Amino acid sequence: MVGRNRRTVRDLRRGNRAAVLQRLYFDGPLSRFELGPATGLSSGSVSNVVADLLADGVLEEAGNVESDGGRPRTLLRVAPDCGYMIGVDVGETRVRVELFDLALTELGRTERVLGAEGYAVEVVVGYIHDAVAEVLAAADLAPDRLLGIGIGVPGIVEHDPERGAVVHGQTIGWDAVALESLLRERCQLPDSIPYFIDNGARTLGQAEMWFGAGRxxxxxxxxxxxxxxxxxxxxxxxxxxxxxxxxxxxxxxxxxxxxxxxxxxxxxxxxxxxxxxxxxxxxxxxxxxxxxxxxxxxxxxxxxxxxxxxxxxxxxxxxxxxxxxxxxxxxxxxxxxxxxxxxxxxxxxxxxxxxxxxxxxxxxxxxxxxxxxxxGGLGPDAVTVGAAILPLAAFFALGGRRTEPAPAEPRPVWHAALADRAPR
The missing domain is CATH 3.30.420.40 (ATPase, nucleotide binding domain)
Structure with a gap:
């Protein structure tokens, strides 16, 4: 049997917002007129999406450009201060932490050298806690302005529904370390701030493919x-x-x-x-x-x-x-x-x-x-940049929202019918 397309109106809106955001981020500033061909959306869809993103503060106007025989066209770009990301590189010799705005302008950095204690988990977690607090304080930025904290680590990263990201770092002595849970306990940031933990080579790859020699x-x-x-x-x-x-x-x-x-x-x-x-x-x-x-x-x-x-x-x-x-x-x-x-x-x-x-x-x-x-084209800090891109990519995927909005459509009647028949 052919499966039904399960995309909802909400999915479509999110996808349209994501398409406009990413095109402006990588190729902007652009006018509404240019966004149509660039995204494949109709002029009406572009107008609606742009209006929503402007109202949410995700986009901002960036001047005007002359048009052929008509009124000047307004250019649009992603607002750099609509969100912030922290990138963490848990390297083999040091822990480096950097704070970025949405344009990936570095607003603060600090690092901690790993000493004789090496990769002791409690030491690394403590370093991340102190460094995150330091860059936020230096920029006078409230934690709830963060889109998330991205962390690149050595080893294999698995995601457990209950413990979050778990790191298997055989070469550094980490055996199923529940790093995300440990950071949430120690850092005491708002629960709404997501952690994005992945292998450091992948964060490097993400950075090079988005902005470096792999683009x-x-x-x-x-x-x-x-x-x-x-x-x-x-x-x-x-x-x-x-x-x-x-x-x-x-x-x-x-x-x-x-x-x-x-x-x-x-x-x-x-x-x-x-x-x-x-x-x-x-x-x-x-x-x-x-x-x-x-x-x-x-x-x-x-x-x-x-x-x-x-x-x-x-x-x-x-x-x-x-x-x-x-x-x-x-x-x-x-x-x-x-x-x-x-x-x-x-x-x-x-x-x-x-x-x-x-x-x-x-x-x-x-x-x-x-x-x-x-x-690679981004220098030795590329792992940190790539780690910061992880929350940025999630922000784009959600259409420029920090969390998935609640469904606007009422639940189908058959949902309630199935719930009534479920065993108690």
């Missing part, structure tokens, strides 16, 4: 290199993107032991933590007491100065990265692969030609000839 691509893989390695796959089938454990592709049978416990993972060769360990084992001398970022910079500098140990190590690393990317090319056949993360951007700046060469050598010829491998 316009139909399919892409964004690979995050930090202390560890992760990836986000964006394809027509994966929609907005799906995090995959790209750092745990096997690139060496019976190879180095990875932090996850398995031998031969890409992360055990190309993650910053493992790369620095390999440098020490080869006779290199990272600066005493330096953090990972400073130590990696020293390794790159030593190679640039002609140090043979550092140069050989980086040449080997380029081959491991290329081999790992070749697996992703063969599996997903993307248009683009983007290398990001603080370590990926630093390594890629020096090794990109060699990485491309090795990826082509290890991959099947047909997909390898059709993929471009480049650096």
């Amino acid at each position: 316009g691509a139909r399919s892409a893989i964004v690979v995050l290199f930090g202390s560890g390695v992760g990836a986000c796959v964006v394809t027509p089938e994966a929609g907005e993107g799906r995090a995959v454990e790209g750092g745990h592709l096997t690139v060496q049978v019976a190879g180095r032991r990875c932090r996850c416990g398995a031998p031969g993972c890409l992360e055990a060769y190309a993650g910053a933590q493992a790369l620095l360990e390999r440098w020490r084992e080869a006779g290199g001398h990272p600066p005493e007491g330096a953090g990972q970022e400073s130590a990696l910079a020293a390794l790159m500098s030593a190679a640039a100065d002609g140090d043979p140990v550092a140069r050989e190590l980086l040449a080997e690393t380029a081959e491991y990265i290329g081999a790992g990317l070749s697996d992703l090319i063969n599996l997903f056949r993307p248009e683009r692969i983007l290398i990001g993360g603080w370590a990926g951007l630093r390594l890629g700046a020096a090794l990109l030609p060699e990485i491309r060469r090795h990826a082509a050598a290890y991959a099947l010829r047909h997909p390898a000839e059709r993929v471009g491998i480049d650096l």
Whole structure:
């Protein structure tokens, strides 16, 4: 039997509002006249939607533009101050928190360095609590102005109906950590403020696809290199993107032991933590007491100065990265692969030609000839930006509303009839 279309008038209105909002956000300012062809909506629908969004304070006028022989047309744009988002990057060396308005203008930032206690859950939750309070206070912003808090974390994120987002971070010692519940208990923000918790590689991928080097691509893989390695796959089938454990592709049978416990993972060769360990084992001398970022910079500098140990190590690393990317090319056949993360951007700046060469050598010829491998375009803060995009995307999906409005239509009679027949 053919299923009935269950879209309601409310669904249609929400979809129309979302279409207008997204077109103005990415391509605005635009006039009402331009919004019709851009969204596929009739002029009447555009007028109704725009009137609603202006009344809600989601849109604002942005000047006029001359028209051909008629009155000047009023330009419209999304109002930057109609909502705010916080993005959190729970990285491998620090927790970074940034506050943005709806135009993604940074209004405040702070970070906490992870010390000897490492990834102790209570420490990370405490850092997020303090940092969120700090950026809100610095901007003199009430918490109820937030559209939500987006958080990128290492590991696999599952969503439990009762506990919210649960993080399985094997490499950092998190075993089914109910992070959302812990944050709600500690942060004491209004219950109406949603948390959006996802893998950090996916938030990086979201940022690059919306605003960075992935924009316009139909399919892409964004690979995050930090202390560890992760990836986000964006394809027509994966929609907005799906995090995959790209750092745990096997690139060496019976190879180095990875932090996850398995031998031969890409992360055990190309993650910053493992790369620095390999440098020490080869006779290199990272600066005493330096953090990972400073130590990696020293390794790159030593190679640039002609140090043979550092140069050989980086040449080997380029081959491991290329081999790992070749697996992703063969599996997903993307248009683009983007290398990001603080370590990926630093390594890629020096090794990109060699990485491309090795990826082509290890991959099947047909997909390898059709993929471009480049650096991400948003810099080392892209995970935080991507995390902030998560509540923004939800805001758009709801048509510019913070919560789903209650149905305006009366319930069909058969709903009540079924309820009366239900067992008590």
